[in-house]
Amino acid sequence: AQTVTQSQPEMSVQEAETVTLSCTYDTSENNYYLFWYKQPPSRQMILVIRQEAYKQQNATENRFSVNFQKAAKSFSLKISDSQLGDTAMYFCAFMEGSGNTGKLIFGQGTTLQVKP
Amino acid sequence: NAGVTQTPKFQVLKTGQSMTLQCAQDMNHNSMYWYRQDPGMGLRLIYYSASEGTTDKGEVPNGYNVSRLNKREFSLRLESAAPSQTSVYFCASVPGSRNTQYFGPGTRLTVL
Numbered sequence: 001a002q003t004v005t006q007s008q009p010e011m012s013v014q015e016a017e018t019v020t021l022s023c024t025y026d027t028s029e030n031n032y033y034l035f036w037y038k039q040p041p042s043r044q045m046i047l048v049i050r051q052e053a054y055k056q057q058n059a060t061e062n063r064f065s066v067n068f069q070k071a072a073k074s075f076s077l078k079i080s081d082s083q084l085g086d087t088a089m090y091f092c093a094f095m096e097g098s099g100n101t102g103k104l105i106f107g108q109g110t111t112l113q114v115k116p
Numbered sequence: 117n118a119g120v121t122q123t124p125k126f127q128v129l130k131t132g133q134s135m136t137l138q139c140a141q142d143m144n145h146n147s148m149y150w151y152r153q154d155p156g157m158g159l160r161l162i163y164y165s166a167s168e169g170t171t172d173k174g175e176v177p178n179g180y181n182v183s184r185l186n187k188r189e190f191s192l193r194l195e196s197a198a199p200s201q202t203s204v205y206f207c208a209s210v211p212g213s214r215n216t217q218y219f220g221p222g223t224r225l226t227v228l
Binding site: 004006009035042043044045047050091093101102103104105106107108109 | 149151157158159160161164166208212215216217219221222224
């Protein structure tokens with residue numbers, strides 16, 4: 001069974017600085033998808049970024065980028081120029097590529113606080 | 117488009133009571149999901165419906181039942197609520213199995 005591990009329960013960063021959140025996963029599949037979701041205090045789950053395992057190029061979305069290391073089964077999220085609005089819980093999630101279930105497996109989450 | 121909507125937003129139950137959480141999406145998505153989120157943990161899948169007319173168990177299905185009423189609606193029922201079911205419940209939908217999931221705003225359920 002696939003598992004997702006986020007080893008940093010809490011992190012903090014100064015506004016305008018860069019922070020990296022870690023995620024590792026375990027799977028025997030070759031084709032899969034990885035996601036980072038943001039959950040602010042409003043509780044809404046918001047997609048931050050998505051990575052297809054078959055793509056070697058790391059995904060980027062404005063200030064958010066990932067470091068996808070397939071062999072190491074590592075998928076870290078880098079937030080550049082951190083803003084106060086980035087304060088939230090961040091979840092790493094895995095989706096298998098085979099089958100038609102579309103199920104997501106989530107890590108435990110990392111609470112990020114951006115300090116002014 | 118409203119996206120994924122959930123009702124109610126908050127609910128308090130007594131042990132043994134029953135209730136149904138409602139979820140609807142207006143994006144014509146095929147697959148729908150119910151997750152629960154407990155403090156200090158990520159979301160865990162309760163049940164899902166890969167397509168209209170089908171439902172399957174997820175990681176933590178015990179104590180729950182679901183109904184895929186039509187393509188738009190996917191309800192979650194607690195027949196006899198227990199304190200261990202105190203949680204935040206999220207519904208999600210996706211157009212196809214390999215697409216990004218869209219989440220509803222969640223329902224905070226407390227069972228006393």
